[in-house]
Amino acid sequence: MKAFITGSTGFVGTHLVSLLQREPSVKKVICLVRSPSKARERLGSFGKVELLPGDLEHLPELPEDTDLLFHLAGVTKALARDDYERFNSLSLIPLLERASTLRNLKRFVLVSSLAAAGPSQPGRPLDEEAFPNPVSLYGRSKRSGELRALSYAEHLPLTILRPPSVYGEWDTDFPVTFRMLKRGLALNLVYGSSERRVSLISADDLSRAILHFAFLPLRSGEIFHLGEPREYLWNEVEEAVFRFFHVNRPFRLTLPKPLGYGAALFASLAERLSGQAKIFSLHKLPELLQPCWTSSWQKAAKTGFLTRDSFPERVQTLLAWYVQRGWL
Ligand SMILES: NC(=O)c1ccc[n+]([C@@H]2O[C@H](COP(=O)([O-])OP(=O)(O)OC[C@H]3O[C@@H](n4cnc5c(N)ncnc54)[C@H](OP(=O)(O)O)[C@@H]3O)[C@@H](O)[C@H]2O)c1
Numbered sequence: 436m437k438a439f440i441t442g443s444t445g446f447v448g449t450h451l452v453s454l455l456q457r458e459p460s461v462k463k464v465i466c467l468v469r470s471p472s473k474a475r476e477r478l479g480s481f482g483k484v485e486l487l488p489g490d491l492e493h494l495p496e497l498p499e500d501t502d503l504l505f506h507l508a509g510v511t512k513a514l515a516r517d518d519y520e521r522f523n524s525l526s527l528i529p530l531l532e533r534a535s536t537l538r539n540l541k542r543f544v545l546v547s548s549l550a551a552a553g554p555s556q557p558g559r560p561l562d563e564e565a566f567p568n569p570v571s572l573y574g575r576s577k578r579s580g581e582l583r584a585l586s587y588a589e590h591l592p593l594t595i596l597r598p599p600s601v602y603g604e605w606d607t608d609f610p611v612t613f614r615m616l617k618r619g620l621a622l623n624l625v626y627g628s629s630e631r632r633v634s635l636i637s638a639d640d641l642s643r644a645i646l647h648f649a650f651l652p653l654r655s656g657e658i659f660h661l662g663e664p665r666e667y668l669w670n671e672v673e674e675a676v677f678r679f680f681h682v683n684r685p686f687r688l689t690l691p692k693p694l695g696y697g698a699a700l701f702a703s704l705a706e707r708l709s710g711q712a713k714i715f716s717l718h719k720l721p722e723l724l725q726p727c728w729t730s731s732w733q734k735a736a737k738t739g740f741l742t743r744d745s746f747p748e749r750v751q752t753l754l755a756w757y758v759q760r761g762w763l
Pocket residue numbers: 441442443444445446447448467468469470473489490491492506507508509510511522526546547548549577597598599600601602
């Protein structure tokens with residue numbers, strides 16, 4: 436089988452390529468890359484991987500004999516408001532157009548996000564039937580990308596996955612919080628947000644899910660939520676980091692909502708000055724203010740997919756990896 440992947444140089448893509456390297460039924464992996472030098476640094480030994488320079492808006496010809504297409508490219512944070520819609524939805528059009536002409540294509544897996552479905556209510560993890568209610572520019576653009584892809588569902592075998600927050604090696608977002616926690620500071624935005632509940636999935640499990648669904652003979656257009664069977668209190672994430680760094684007396688600071696807006700405004704200004712999008716900004720604030728981001732995993736489990744990792748078991752080795760790389 437020949438696989439084509441977008442977003443291979445990103446956090447999740449790096450894990451997926453590594454899994455595809457080990458998957459015997461996949462003989463060739465073509466990676467669309469904007470920066471071949473970054474790809475060389477990220478993807479290590481090339482094995483069955485081939486690089487195809489280009490980007491979503493300047494899409495080169497896709498190999499005619501592509502069997503599996505994994506679309507991961509997109510932005511999770513952006514400087515300009517319009518970039519979310521542009522890179523998570525509009526730039527999907529050329530890819531969908533070309534993919535729908537591929538005669539061998541067995542599956543187009545679109546990696547969307549739980550953000551496209553929106554937050555959940557306490558005690559009620561969100562399932563695939565819930566009416567989408569994205570609360571941020573990112574979430575709305577991911578939903579818009581889903582709708583765009585769904586409009587091609589009759590022309591290509593589409594499966595949409597909605598992972599919750601993903602953790603693992605190469606992620607640059609969780610370490611922002613981990614760095615603060617290492618210094619003993621647990622900063623939360625609204626009263627009680629340490630009580631925030633989240634679903635999580637490791638990048639390795641997400642990659643396994645992507646491959647699992649690529650091989651399932653599903654009706655085109657099906658959507659699946661993912662996540663570890665247990666949801667976590669944000670507090671548990673904080674405590675795990677404190678334990679690792681032997682922080683015995685953490686300082687917990689909870690900013691009331693108006694101060695949260697102030698901090699996000701300040702972060703957005705700093706973001707503009709640095710010219711680099713950050714995970715904490717006015718764009719991302721609506722996501723951080725939600726008490727619950729939990730998703731149901733039962734529909735995926737019915738197809739035989741279960742996660743193998745659990746955050747409490749993986750977090751210590753993950754933190755050690757960050758420390759070793761000098762990221763923490
Ligand atoms: N990380 C999470 O917690 C999470 C949770 C739920 C869903 N997701 C989804 O999972 C996917 C991967 O996320 P990630 O965390 O791996 O993101 P990431 O680390 O930011 O990687 C994004 C990837 O997309 C590529 N890309 C961006 N714009 C592109 C364009 N116009 N043309 C070609 N390539 C482009 C980037 O290329 P460069 O390397 O050249 O920049 C990079 O390879 C995204 O669709 C995201 O929405 C992520």
